[in-house]
Amino acid sequence: xxxxxxxxxGVLGATLAAPVFADTTKVGFVYIGPVGDHGWTYxxxxxxxxxxxxxGDAIETSYVENVAYGADAERVMTQMALSGTDLIFATSFGxxxxxxxVAARFPNVAFEHATGYIQETDNVSLYNARFYxxxxxxxxxxxxxxxxxxxxxxxxxxxPEVIMGINSAYLHAKAxxxxxxxxxxxxxxxxxxAQEAAAAEALIEQGADIIMQHTDSTAPLTVAQDAGIFAFxxxxxxxxxxxxxxxxxxxxxxxxxxxxxxxxxxxxxWEAGDVWHGIVDGMVGFxxxxxxxxxxxxxxxxxxxxxxxxxxxxxxxGPINKQDGTPWLADGEVASDGDLxxxxxxxxxxxxxxxx
Amino acid sequence: xxxxxxxxxxxKFWRIANPFLAVVLTMLAGAVMxxxxxxxxxxxxxxxxxxxxxxxxxxxxxxxxxxxxSAPLILIAVGLAVGFKANIWNIGAExxxxxxALFGAGVALAFFPAPGWYIFxxxxxxxxxxGFLWAMIPAILKTRFNTNEILVSLLLVYxxxxxxxxxxxxxxxxxDIAGFPGSRDLxxxxxxxxxxxFANTGIHWGVVAALIAVIFAYVMMTRxxxxxxxxLAGQAPRAxxxxxxxxxxxxxxxxxxxxxxxxxxxxxEVSGPGGQVxxxxxxxxxxxxxxxxxxxxxxxxxxxxxxxxLGLTYIGGELGQMILQLPGAxxxxxxxxxxxxxxxxxxxxxxxxxxxxxxxx
Numbered sequence: 157x158x159x160x161x162x163x164x165x166g167v168l169g170a171t172l173a174a175p176v177f178a179d180t181t182k183v184g185f186v187y188i189g190p191v192g193d194h195g196w197t198y199x200x201x202x203x204x205x206x207x208x209x210x211x212g213d214a215i216e217t218s219y220v221e222n223v224a225y226g227a228d229a230e231r232v233m234t235q236m237a238l239s240g241t242d243l244i245f246a247t248s249f250g251x252x253x254x255x256x257x258v259a260a261r262f263p264n265v266a267f268e269h270a271t272g273y274i275q276e277t278d279n280v281s282l283y284n285a286r287f288y289x290x291x292x293x294x295x296x297x298x299x300x301x302x303x304x305x306x307x308x309x310x311x312x313x314x315x316p317e318v319i320m321g322i323n324s325a326y327l328h329a330k331a332x333x334x335x336x337x338x339x340x341x342x343x344x345x346x347x348x349x350a351q352e353a354a355a356a357e358a359l360i361e362q363g364a365d366i367i368m369q370h371t372d373s374t375a376p377l378t379v380a381q382d383a384g385i386f387a388f389x390x391x392x393x394x395x396x397x398x399x400x401x402x403x404x405x406x407x408x409x410x411x412x413x414x415x416x417x418x419x420x421x422x423x424x425x426w427e428a429g430d431v432w433h434g435i436v437d438g439m440v441g442f443x444x445x446x447x448x449x450x451x452x453x454x455x456x457x458x459x460x461x462x463x464x465x466x467x468x469x470x471x472x473x474g475p476i477n478k479q480d481g482t483p484w485l486a487d488g489e490v491a492s493d494g495d496l497x498x499x500x501x502x503x504x505x506x507x508x509x510x511x512x
Numbered sequence: 513x514x515x516x517x518x519x520x521x522x523x524k525f526w527r528i529a530n531p532f533l534a535v536v537l538t539m540l541a542g543a544v545m546x547x548x549x550x551x552x553x554x555x556x557x558x559x560x561x562x563x564x565x566x567x568x569x570x571x572x573x574x575x576x577x578x579x580x581x582s583a584p585l586i587l588i589a590v591g592l593a594v595g596f597k598a599n600i601w602n603i604g605a606e607x608x609x610x611x612x613a614l615f616g617a618g619v620a621l622a623f624f625p626a627p628g629w630y631i632f633x634x635x636x637x638x639x640x641x642x643g644f645l646w647a648m649i650p651a652i653l654k655t656r657f658n659t660n661e662i663l664v665s666l667l668l669v670y671x672x673x674x675x676x677x678x679x680x681x682x683x684x685x686x687x688d689i690a691g692f693p694g695s696r697d698l699x700x701x702x703x704x705x706x707x708x709x710f711a712n713t714g715i716h717w718g719v720v721a722a723l724i725a726v727i728f729a730y731v732m733m734t735r736x737x738x739x740x741x742x743x744l745a746g747q748a749p750r751a752x753x754x755x756x757x758x759x760x761x762x763x764x765x766x767x768x769x770x771x772x773x774x775x776x777x778x779x780x781e782v783s784g785p786g787g788q789v790x791x792x793x794x795x796x797x798x799x800x801x802x803x804x805x806x807x808x809x810x811x812x813x814x815x816x817x818x819x820x821x822l823g824l825t826y827i828g829g830e831l832g833q834m835i836l837q838l839p840g841a842x843x844x845x846x847x848x849x850x851x852x853x854x855x856x857x858x859x860x861x862x863x864x865x866x867x868x869x870x871x872x873x
């Protein structure tokens with residue numbers, strides 16, 4: 157950044173940031189999808205509603221849906237800051253550059269970025285959930301329950317978050333079923349019901365009798381329901397969309413963290429942080445287990461959840477080799493967070509390639 | 513008994529009046545919709561149409577944003593309108609926009625991190641060339657094999673999107689950030705950054721280019737032989753052939769111009785407001801520009817007004833969501849109404865309603 161630009165940003169920031177503090181605390185949300193997706197965005201909006209219930213008139217919340225990365229996100233966040241918002245949650249990883257640009261202009265506004273990785277100013281906070289813990293559990297269930305030994309996986313984008321989910325689910329399916337195979341289809345979207353449904357159909361045609369998804373719509377579940385096979389939901393309890401097919405699903409539970417952060421802003425103690433919460437913190441949960449899951453499988457899954465929560469078991473514990481056969485984790489070795497957050501390889505046994 | 517009667521000539525008055533009438537009808541119908549959603553309709557309409565420009569809180573920020581949002585729409589729509597006048601239907605501007613961005617960004621990333629005044633002009637040329645090249649596929653398929661340019665150009669959008677994803681994940685991926693798709697941020701590479709020319713005005717090179725394109729298109733359509741040929745081919749293809757207009761040449765020229773302008777728009781976006789090549793880079797400017805072209809009556813000046821109006825509904829729509837909690841879908845319905853009412857009203861440009869006595873036999 158040139159000196160001139162710094163100066164402009166500074167002057168702009170000083171003039172724009174003046175009238176921020178009022179009696180009610182304003183909290184803004186920037187969503188990548190529609191609040192009705194029943195997936196990712198829906199769960200963030202549930203947490204927003206939980207905030208309103210928790211704090212009542214002490215806060216005011218607002219949100220904008222379907223905000224594209226780039227210029228649109230920058231504009232929406234700037235308008236929120238201009239309208240006196242004290243705390244802005246942006247809930248998709250691609251908002252990073254935009255949020256940091258806006259944060260530099262509004263030093264008095266607190267910014268929270270879900271699944272982000274860029275932190276250039278001290279008013280940008282990062283938070284994320286250890287969804288791979290949940291993937292381990294549903295991987296275990298899938299490995300036990302598949303008859304065709306083929307699990308279909310609908311992935312969104314080839315980023316570490318998604319790749320680590322595939323690896324975690326595969327490792328735990330493989331541990332209980334050495335013959336299991338994973339078929340991965342990339343949708344290149346977080347929310348595209350038509351494409352997700354087409355992906356599910358293709359996977360079923362290839363013999364999958366259990367579908368997992370890392371996309372947000374309920375379309376794969378309804379396809380699974382029609383085909384008479386099993387599937388796992390995503391983000392929220394989607395059982396109502398496929399009562400017979402829905403086994404369980406990983407829940408995104410944001411409310412406890414949001415309540416804590418809003419409270420900090422109200423108290424004036426908010427500071428930028430970088431957290432990665434898991435089952436133990438309550439950020440990763442599970443939809444009710446279906447009755448179709450056999451009793452012993454259910455007990456094993458619940459034991460695994462308890463062990464992960466107690467810190468006795470880490471889903472990425474060696475020995476684990478990379479796809480090409482080179483060793484990654486030695487016997488008993490546990491993956492570091494840094495390794496997981498930059499994961500760009502499949503583990504041994506997965507036959508397809510990560511698109512590049 | 514109400515009867516329809518075809519006008520001898522399309523009504524000039526309604527051609528001009530209909531867009532304004534469509535805006536008014538959209539406001540009224542939108543107000544009803546917002547009221548049904550339980551929101552104050554007056555506040556909603558004010559938020560969408562007036563606050564982005566006149567509000568004390570937002571105005572100074574959103575006025576420049578209006579230019580940033582409208583410039584690509586205008587730049588693309590001006591090119592499309594030339595083709596539409598000649599009955600040549602380029603529906604795939606979104607794809608040409610993507611290819612322009614990729615070509616432009618490709619030049620920037622190839623030079624990174626070298627400084628140099630010549631890098632940005634090269635990117636401009638590359639961007640226009642990328643869009644031109646992508647538009648030449650439907651053009652040549654049409655002139656050689658008589659394929660339908662509507663289908664070919666539209667389907668090439670999806671091909672361009674796949675290439676965009678492949679680039680963001682592969683060749684153009686930022687090597688400094690492990691594991692994430694997306695190129696380097698061009699806004700942080702001085703030689704390639706399409707920055708604001710004057711601080712806080714929103715005026716970047718794309719806005720200047722849109723202005724130049726509008727003037728150029730206006731002069732061409734009203735003063736130049738090519739403009740005459742375009743109009744002739746659109747209105748009387750047989751007469752055009754007798755006048756020596758080569759249909760094949762016209763197809764190549766019209767698709768070429770619109771492709772190059774769409775490519776330019778993509779290049780200015782990726783090096784400025786968009787910032788980087790990412791999988792989700794294309795947000796529909798190429799499709800919205802079709803609405804802008806028609807709303808602007810395929811006239812360059814009209815397109816400027818239409819582009820600004822649509823830009824306004826985007827920015828105002830965000831304010832409406834933020835402040836009134838209008839659903840995002842309601843804003844999209846609202847924008848859709850605009851085209852719906854315009855097309856419905858255009859009926860009376862060519863027809864008139866007549867009250868007639870007696871029963872028709």
